[in-house]
Amino acid sequence: MVTTVTLKDALIDSAKEVFETMVFMALAESDPVDLSGVTLLGSITFKGDMEGCLGICCDEACARTIAANMLGLDPDEGIGEEDVSDAMGEIANMVMGALKARIQDEVGTIEVSIPSVVQGRELKSNRGEGTCMIKVSVNIEEEFSAELSLLFRLHQD
Amino acid sequence: MVTTVTLKDALIDSAKEVFETMVFMALAESDPVDLSGVTLLGSITFKGDMEGCLGICCDEACARTIAANMLGLDPDEGIGEEDVSDAMGEIANMVMGALKARIQDEVGTIEVSIPSVVQGRELKSNRGEGTCMIKVSVNIEEEFSAELSLLFRLHQD
Numbered sequence: 609m610v611t612t613v614t615l616k617d618a619l620i621d622s623a624k625e626v627f628e629t630m631v632f633m634a635l636a637e638s639d640p641v642d643l644s645g646v647t648l649l650g651s652i653t654f655k656g657d658m659e660g661c662l663g664i665c666c667d668e669a670c671a672r673t674i675a676a677n678m679l680g681l682d683p684d685e686g687i688g689e690e691d692v693s694d695a696m697g698e699i700a701n702m703v704m705g706a707l708k709a710r711i712q713d714e715v716g717t718i719e720v721s722i723p724s725v726v727q728g729r730e731l732k733s734n735r736g737e738g739t740c741m742i743k744v745s746v747n748i749e750e751e752f753s754a755e756l757s758l759l760f761r762l763h764q765d
Numbered sequence: 766m767v768t769t770v771t772l773k774d775a776l777i778d779s780a781k782e783v784f785e786t787m788v789f790m791a792l793a794e795s796d797p798v799d800l801s802g803v804t805l806l807g808s809i810t811f812k813g814d815m816e817g818c819l820g821i822c823c824d825e826a827c828a829r830t831i832a833a834n835m836l837g838l839d840p841d842e843g844i845g846e847e848d849v850s851d852a853m854g855e856i857a858n859m860v861m862g863a864l865k866a867r868i869q870d871e872v873g874t875i876e877v878s879i880p881s882v883v884q885g886r887e888l889k890s891n892r893g894e895g896t897c898m899i900k901v902s903v904n905i906e907e908e909f910s911a912e913l914s915l916l917f918r919l920h921q922d
Contacts, residue, residue: 648891653810653878661881693891721810721878724818724916725893728885734805734850736882759881 610658610714610762616742619758622706623664623746630702631677633749641745641753643667649731650696652704652723657716660760662704663733664696670752671696697723703756715762733757767815767871767919773899776915779863780821780903787859788834790906798902798910800824806888807853809861809880814873817917819861820890821853827909828853854880860913872919890914 620637627635648671651663666674669683675695676683700723708718735741742758777794784792805828808820823831826840832852833840857880865875892898899915 646887649883651881651883653881655879659879661879690892690894690896694893696891697893722812722816722818724808724810725891726806726808726883726885726888727891728883728888730803731883731885731888734853734882734884735847736851736854737847739847 610711612740612742615711615758615760616744618707618710619662619703619742619756620744620746622710623703623756625706626699626702627748631674631699633674633677635746635748635754638745638747638753641747641755643753643755644730646727646729647731648692648696649726649728649733650698650700650723651726651733652697652700652721654704654708654718654720656719657763658711658718658760659763660739660758661733662700662707663757663759664700664703664754665731665757666748666752666754668692670748670754673752674699693725696725707758733759735759767868769897769899772868772915772917773901775864775867776819776860776899776913777901777903779867780860780913782863783856783859784905788831788856790831790834792903792905792911795902795904795910798904798912800910800912801887803884803886804888805849805853806883806885806890807855807857807880808883808890809854809857809878811861811865811875811877813876814920815868815875815917816920817896817915818890819857819864820914820916821857821860821911822888822914823905823909823911825849827905827911830906830909831856850882853882864915890916892916
């Protein structure tokens with residue numbers, strides 16, 4: 609049976625793996641961070657035996673660096689807003705893929721949708737009735753702060 | 766062939782139908798609105814021959830009234846944050862269902878995921894490379910302002 613503790617660990621491990629191998633950045637759990645300025649939230653929903661939404665939220669400088677590393681460019685090399693948006697969606701998609709691989713034997717079917725990206729201040733993923741939420745603050749390359757979130761509901765017996 | 770114009774009309778008609786029949790509120794296209802305060806964005810992604818994300822964004826008072834009407838309660842009757850969140854997700858889900866019914870004969874397969882809800886200030890759905898965006902400002906019951914958005918990409922021949 610999957611538990612909130614194992615899910616939290618699987619989420620952190622998945623994010624670490626994706627950040628290290630795909631955008632060459634070290635990621636580690638941190639104390640709670642302040643993300644009240646302008647941030648980008650890349651998120652992706654999933655349904656099946658477990659349904660919910662995985663999100664990763666960080667500020668623009670962090671998102672730009674993720675995009676630059678994904679594209680093999682320098683962060684100052686004029687990366688467009690659309691590229692930054694694509695990168696945030698793609699990183700959410702990849703973390704979700706890594707998480708799915710870790711938990712699907714225990715959870716059952718997980719059908720992943722496509723990512724979407726929202727920008728704003730004081731962003732907060734809202735929880736519906738009966739939904740659990742895991743939030744993990746992380747630092748990336750000890751330079752940036754970000755927050756991983758996993759909202760979920762299990763339909764297992 | 767589906768066009769941006771027909772999609773915009775289908776989006777407005779879908780929202781009108783859902784608001785009138787499910788939450789008993791009149792909805793009409795309006796001049797651009799200011800939604801820079803705290804707002805809620807209910808959104809839902811879809812993939813297939815057309816992929817993208819449909820969103821509806823409004824302020825808390827509007828979201829609370831939508832939730833109250835959906836639940837058959839008075840907006841002042843202490844509706845919880847989770848109920849408001851569920852209502853915003855459900856309204857996005859229903860508008861997406863109504864839109865899918867209107868366009869799927871022309872578009873082909875559209876596989877809809879589950880909704881998610883984000884809260885924040887100055888919310889903005891970000892567009893990736895090669896994605897079209899339709900934005901429609903609406904007023905609801907001439908009391909509230911909201912914004913419908915449809916980001917999409919067609920995979921048709």
